[in-house]
Amino acid sequence: MSNQKTTIFLVDDHPLVREWLTNLIHQQPDLVVCGEAETAAEALEAMARKKPDVAIVDISLKSGSGIGLIKDLRTLRPPVAVIVLSMHDENLYAERALRAGARGYIMKRETSKKIIAAVRQVLEGKLYLSGRLTALFAERFLDGNTPPLGPSVGKLSDRELEVFQLLGQGYETRQIAEHLHVSMKTVQAFCARIKEKLNLTTATELLREAIRWHENQQAQ
């Protein structure tokens, strides 16, 4: 096993990126690219055969989504460690990718230096995230807002919790007002109080937390 190279599979719809990613990886004596694919379907099929150790996956693919692919890859035996390599902002996609089962997230603008480091770190069984994102997640953990624990919803009143749940299910203010038979103003007041209690500053954050919490509840 020790003299056997670690195999890496590339899923990216841009040929230039695949080509130079391969060259970069081949600079490393112990790493080898065992295959590449442009679409999610192709990738799943090829990886089932080649059984790579690590997969580097772009989120936006020609057909099929990278996130969907990552979810599908969880069924592979032996498991493959997925690193997401994406043009998209980590704020928007990193958490989603990790929840889907990825072990690392790298934005393409910082690819070159970090990709090899990420591969090594993931092979050691650790997560690989940017310093900024790691700090953010740590902060959430300390706030008690980390996903496994759920946000500190214990502080919410029953009514506020109800609003919070409905938000998480994708209901809009108007629909929540109809559902709870209260006025729009009341829902807005509830939202303001929830934000205060959960230490959130914007409605976007409120929505994200609500969705995160809801997904968490579903998972449990």
Added chain:
Amino acid sequence: MFGWHTRLEPQSRPLFVLAALVIVIGVGVVDYATGWELSLSVFYLLALGLATWFVGKGFAFFISVLSVAVSLAGDLATGQRYSSRLVPWWNASIVLVFYVVVVSLLAKLRALYGELELRVKQRTAALSDEMAERERLERELLEISEREQRRISHDLHDSLGQHLTGAALAGQVLEEKLSTRGLPEAADANKVVELIEEGIAISRKLAKGLHPIEMQADGLMQALEELAATSSELLKVSCRFECDSPVLIRDAATSGHMYRIAQEAISNAVKHGKARNITIQLETLDDGIALRLKDDGSGLPDVLPRTAGMGLRIMSHRAGMIGAIFTARREDSGGTTVTCLLRHEDNAKKLPGE
């Protein structure tokens, strides 16, 4: 002044026929009752007028003859003796000629009036066609610019960004090759990689500026949040975004237009109103979703400078395109409030699970 008749005319023709006849008979009865000395021939003109204007020339001539006949019959029926038997007939003939002239003139007038009206209608139609065409063009222009921006943004983000990523990777490979040989040029290669990565960051920023909204329902909230932050930074004003409960807009084009309205309003507030504080509010109301921009500038002037007028027009256009109601007004307390109200029906989506 005869505007009302156009609405009456088609369906009420028989009514006017009846009215004319009733008037003739009515005046005839009065004529008979008042005796032969008094001439009431002027009152028959009312019937003639109605007949000419609303029914037609032929009928009007008939009414003329009828009026004269009724009047003559009435006069004769009183049994009055004239100096000559021809006198009443002579008088009747005079009145008849007079009636015929009046009817002819009135009919001519009516024809001219009809022609004029037709022409006005044609012109109006042409004008409203032209206006519709212009509006369509303006809309098309906005759409084209939006589409182009989206396309360029997409190209920058995807094609160029990906290409640069490949280039950065290539540079990295070069750097590693150089450094394994212990060559000092490795540092230069490293610099090249850094420069390319900066290039990726720049292309991302450009792409974001061109197409600021992520394709998600909560995209507008995020984009407005960022707009408030960048406006504060770049325009040296205090720009705040207020949004109590999440506002979701499903349609990306709608979000896009609302975002551009906010952008334009901020630029107007700073450029023309010299505002120092701007508040962007996004709120769900009973009748729709309201985007409101309040500033403490000098308010809308009575006479708009050309550029501001254009900005307002475009904002109101954008609002129109998404079916929203746009208003911009000067506050009594100073400053301007720009509101764009998107009705719920235009943002409707069924409740999940229903």
